[in-house]
Amino acid sequence: MENQELVSRAKQWLHPSFDKETRTEVQRLIDENGNDLLESFHKDLDFGTGGLRGIMGVGTNRVNIYTIGMATQGLANYLKKAFKGENIGVAIAHDCRNNSDIFARKAAEILAANGFEAFLFESLRPTPELSYAVRQNNCKAGIVITASHNPKEYNGYKVYWEDGAQLVPPHDQNVIKEVRKIKNPSEVKTDYRSWNIIPLGVETDRNYWERIASVASEQHDSDLKIVFTPLHGTGIKGVPQALDLLGYQHVTVLEEQAQPDGNFPTVKSPNPEEAAALKLAIDRASKINADIVLGTDPDSDRIGIAVKNDQGKFVILNGNQTAAVLVNYMLRKWHNTGELDGNQFICKTIVTTELLKEIADHYKVKTYDTLTGFKWIADVIRRKEGREKFIVGGEESYGYLVDDFVRDKDAIISSVIICEAAAEAKQAGTSFYHELLDIYKNIAFYKESLVSVTKPGITGAEEIAAMMEGFRNNPPSEVAGIKVSAVRDYQSQEEINLTTGRVKGIELPKSNVIQVVLEDGSLFTARPSGTEPKIKFYISVKGEKLSSYDNFEEENAKLESKIEAIKNDLNI
Secondary structure, three states, X not given: OOHXXXXXXXXXXXXXXXXXXXXXXXXXXXXXXXXXXHHHHOOOOOOXXXXXXXXXXXXXXXEOHHHHHHHHHHHHHHHHHHOOOXXXXXXXXXXXXXXXXXXXXXXXXXXXXXXXXXXXXOOOOOHHHHHHHHHHOOOOEEEEEOOOOOOOOEEEEEEEEOOOOEOOOOHHHHHHHHHHHOOOHHHOXXXXXXXXXXXXXXXXXXXXXXXXXXXXXXXXXXXXXXXXXXXXXXXXXXXXXXXXXXXOOEEEEOHHHOOOOOOOOOOOOOOOOOHHHHHHHHHHHHHHOOOXXXXXXXXXXXXXXXXXXXXXXEEEEOHHHHHHHHHHXXXXXXXXXXXXXXXXXXXXXXXXXXXXXXHHHHOOXXXXXXXXXXXXXXXXXXXHOOOOEEEEEEEOOOEEEEOOOOOOOOXXXXXXXXXXXXXXXXXXXXXXXXXXXXXXXXOOEEEEEXXXXXXXXXXXXXXXXXXXXHHHHOOOOEEOOEEEEEEEEOOOOEEEEOOOOOEEEOOOOXXXXXXXXXXXXXXXXXXXXXXXXXXXXXXEEEEOOOOOHHHHHXXXXXXXXXXXXXXXXXXX
């Protein structure tokens, strides 16, 4: 973009319709005429299928009350078309981030100005509670202001549909079209009636927690010792309360990270996938001889855990391992009560461990695979509703759901069921860690690894495209000395059996993803990022079932070697 055009775009934000603080900051950027001006105004912040996400600040390419406002007006315009002649309600929640409460209030005011009922949470709340509130209040949509586990400079805006799930086709693209039609903040309606903004608070909280408790078992006699950290986020508004409702007596909330704070002062990144985020909680757990550590991300849709191994040392489980124990526990619970009748199912994404399917097969329960992203799991739940019963689902990126009264990953109910599994294991003289080893011993042993390869610039994009074309047109006949049995191309929606040449369809939406399946049940998935110059390789290897607990380390090392061999063959 030419500098003159850039300055002209920026000067539009000097109009009196923008607040004084914004105008002052824009004038400073114009005067400096540096990279900050370019980054703030060189394009409009993109509203994608996941909504908005970006750095906060002034400008068309930043998250602020004006870009939030235009997105909300675009959403309102689509809702009027989709629900013509109907009363429209929208639930709004926000996380702990700086300005999240301001952005949520602005969205509520604009929705109210459009004649909608805006159900606004009185303070920060977990994202899954927003999903619950959409359904409980018969809303047509929901909005949550969050940037999940991104750095503190970021914020975002996610949209939910009337089923409490994030947008899927056709609504995602239709909302995007309407949002992109809004070119100027002057097109945003702002004259609202205060009675159209309806506060949500304690009553919704209580209903949500009680609904969680209804699918869990009371633990008044449990001696399970829990350390919980919300990582300065919204988990403080759900996890302790749900555990207390179920009778857990020994819950320690990590004080250093209990206070909601958008600056996340005690962690480099508030991401429970990273070991550093759980360090303070693990240190506390070691001091008080706790059994389990729980850590939720800022908007409480994902959870990381640490448990004691056989040597009494805390180990962090990855998303696939936690999902395996969670799925096995829930299916065993249903089996033991005689409720499994062949009409139940679990859900997982295609990049999540195949161990979940093997566990489901063990209990004769159906498994549905989806594309990456929990919205696709929610879409399956919606399409099967009334005919088949969803029990549990998850994805490797630490997001899980139990039951279907929420339609997004839910770290609150996941915390409760994880603790229930740990409590029952402890009462039986074993542990959550041993529950995982039991799966490896009795059902199957898988190990996973994620490799993210960055290829910057135009040449990088070309290299990534060439990689994908290579897998499509010239798939390897073997990888790490193991014969390739099939290639799944989610773009062409075809799976090719390389032994027989047989082609069968893949009944999922098109996506630029390739999956290469090996003869021994191992596989790898190549998935380019849609927003960054990256390609991710999800590697999953299958080994022999454990003959005893004692040979876990030996078998685990074999699987690690197999992963390294695959990486070497792929040159990643």
